[in-house]
Amino acid sequence: xxxxxxxxxxxxxxxxxxxxxxxxxxxxxxxxxxxxxxxxxxxxxxxxxxxxxxxxxxxxxxxxxxxxxxxxxxxxxxxxxxxxxxxxxxxxxxxxxxxxxxxxxxxxxxxxxxxxxxxxxxxxxxxxxxxxxxxxxxxxxxxxxxxxxxxxxxxxxxxxxxxxxxxxxxxxxxxxxxxxxxxxxxxxxxxxxxxxxxxxxxxxxxxxxxxxxxxxxxxxxxxxxxxxxxxxxxxxxxxxxxxxxxxxxxxxxxxxxxxxxxxxxxxxxxxxxxxxxxxxxxxxxxxxxxxxxxxxxxxxxxxxxxxxxxxxxxxxxxxxxxxxxxxxxxxxxxxxxxxxxxxxxxxxxxxxxxxxxxxxxxxxxxxxxxxxxxxxxxxxxxxxxxxxxxxxxxxxxxxxxxxxxxxxxxxxxxxxxxxxxxxxxx
Ligand code: LLP
Numbered sequence: 353x354x355x356x357x358x359x360x361x362x363x364x365x366x367x368x369x370x371x372x373x374x375x376x377x378x379x380x381x382x383x384x385x386x387x388x389x390x391x392x393x394x395x396x397x398x399x400x401x402x403x404x405x406x407x408x409x410x411x412x413x414x415x416x417x418x419x420x421x422x423x424x425x426x427x428x429x430x431x432x433x434x435x436x437x438x439x440x441x442x443x444x445x446x447x448x449x450x451x452x453x454x455x456x457x458x459x460x461x462x463x464x465x466x467x468x469x470x471x472x473x474x475x476x477x478x479x480x481x482x483x484x485x486x487x488x489x490x491x492x493x494x495x496x497x498x499x500x501x502x503x504x505x506x507x508x509x510x511x512x513x514x515x516x517x518x519x520x521x522x523x524x525x526x527x528x529x530x531x532x533x534x535x536x537x538x539x540x541x542x543x544x545x546x547x548x549x550x551x552x553x554x555x556x557x558x559x560x561x562x563x564x565x566x567x568x569x570x571x572x573x574x575x576x577x578x579x580x581x582x583x584x585x586x587x588x589x590x591x592x593x594x595x596x597x598x599x600x601x602x603x604x605x606x607x608x609x610x611x612x613x614x615x616x617x618x619x620x621x622x623x624x625x626x627x628x629x630x631x632x633x634x635x636x637x638x639x640x641x642x643x644x645x646x647x648x649x650x651x652x653x654x655x656x657x658x659x660x661x662x663x664x665x666x667x668x669x670x671x672x673x674x675x676x677x678x679x680x681x682x683x684x685x686x687x688x689x690x691x692x693x694x695x696x697x698x699x700x701x702x703x704x705x706x707x708x709x710x711x712x713x714x715x716x717x718x719x720x721x722x723x724x725x726x727x728x729x730x731x732x733x734x735x736x737x738x739x740x741x742x743x744x745x746x747x748x749x750x751x752x753x754x755x756x757x758x759x760x761x762x763x764x765x766x767x768x769x770x771x772x773x774x775x776x777x778x
Contacts (some may be wrong), residue, residue: 353399354638355389356724358685365685367724371753374643374683378722381746381757383645384663386733388418390426390751392639397430400631403613407621410628412456414594415441417632417730418640422749422758424448427635433476435594435630439466442473452476456591456630458505458553460526467492471500479505479553479591481528483537493546500546503553503591504529504538508572512557512565512595515674528554534576535583542585549586551625552576555593558633561606563615566595570619577623590620591628598637600727602677609634633730640729642668642745643683646721647700657695659717664699665706666739668725668732672705680708683722686715697723701740733759743767 359368367374369389377387401411412433415424419441424434425448433454434445445455457470458479467489470478480486480502493500507528529537534552541549556569570592577587597606607615616627644663651657670676680697694711708725717723736745746761 353392353395355391355395356641356726367681367683367685369641369750369755372750372755374641374724375722377748377750377755378643378645378683381748382761383643383722384661384667384745385643385761386640386728386745386747387643387755388420388423388636388640388729388747388749390639390749392729393423393426393635394430396635396639397427397432400609400629400634403609404617404627407617407627410454410626412454412591412628412630413635414630414632415445416734418636418732419444419734420747420749420758421448422747422756423636423639424450426749432635435632436475439469442466442470442475446473456628458555458630460528464488464492468496471496471498477501477503477550477589477591479503480537480541481505483529483533483540486537486541490544490546498546499548501548501550502541503550503589504534504541505553505555506531506534506573506576508554508556508569510556510565510569510572512560512562512569515559515676517674531572531576535579535585538580538585539583551587551589551591552580553591553593553628555630556595558595559597559606560595561597561603563607563611566607566612567615567619570616574620574623577620577625588626589628590623590625591630592616592620594630594632594634596631596634598633598727598730600637600677601679635730637727637730640727640732642678642725642728642732644723644725646717646719646723648719649695649717657693659695659697659714659723661697661699661708661723663708663725663745664701664740664742665703666701666737666742667699667745668708668728669735669737670728670731671708673735678708678728679726680712680714681724681726682715682717683724690715701742738767741767 358365412435414435428449434450436442437459452474455475456477505528599605644661647660665672692713697708699706743762747759
């Protein structure tokens, strides 16, 4: 469910975001540009929280999915916490108005400086991912004379996710402590005066579309909680991570938040723990599109037809990095029955990997036409870069009939002005 709909505009039916025609944003801000619907953010957050009702759960939105301050502030106002993986993300969450008491700090390679920063900021929980990190944090907390609230991130050895590059829960991956080490490390943490040990955490992968691995991971977490308690160790919180997939239009739909909540409550619902989650994609993916203009359409002698957009892999990396599918549609709604042809949809970056889709059936398009790459709100702008010296893609947040440019496109002067010549280069 999202808020991008066809509505009648002066030139005929076209795609709008809430009450704003996308063509108006393209004309005012230029393309490429990310456009987000506040209503979709609010809807997805509410759907996720309500799926567990009447049970209260805590939801720390995974900042990495879309770290726009405006998106974070929108979610913060709804009561969302933030799952962060760097000092930069903690700073973003705080700047957007997420209280430190709702910020979780995770990540496999937190530096001493980042751990110290998190303690000073007073984040609500630091998820420990290894024995070495446990000792590093204890030493830093002792130095500061503070107590850290921690959870142990477990690697339940259940791999899942839409692509090998985004699977995190298998023993082959770098994340978390193995189930066999949990009891020893949890007991060690509980014995340290520097720690208040809240419980266990896990996150097995992203874009998960099947139930079996989710259930297996939740069941493994249940076993661990029971084992720890049997050994006299208290467990009051269980953080089950994020990872629930969203429909990108290329595969059967993933479980709904309601199905997901049922799987959670069936497996761990009776444990008397506070349940916490770190969804990212589910909240923001459908809330955003990447709006782009056709630069030209050309056909090679082989007959392959290329739709060359002004958006490229530096703006939306997912197709190049994970072979990800994003639906692509013209902003101006085609006439019913319009002929469709296969296009390779590409950007201007100088490598063949800069391909958004191959053989995608689209109605005839011409230079200057607008297209929308759908479901691009998650891991789109947050993974964008200036590769090929293309200025960082701007972002726009829509709310009803209003819109605001929340990350302006840098000018070329700004882009070059961030760098310094080495002194010997004059
Ligand atoms: N919690 C932790 C510890 C994570 O590592 C992640 C994502 C999440 C929560 C949020 O997962 P989500 O609900 O968004 O699936 N760039 C990739 C996705 C990488 C996900 C990394 N970790 C992509 O574009 O598909």
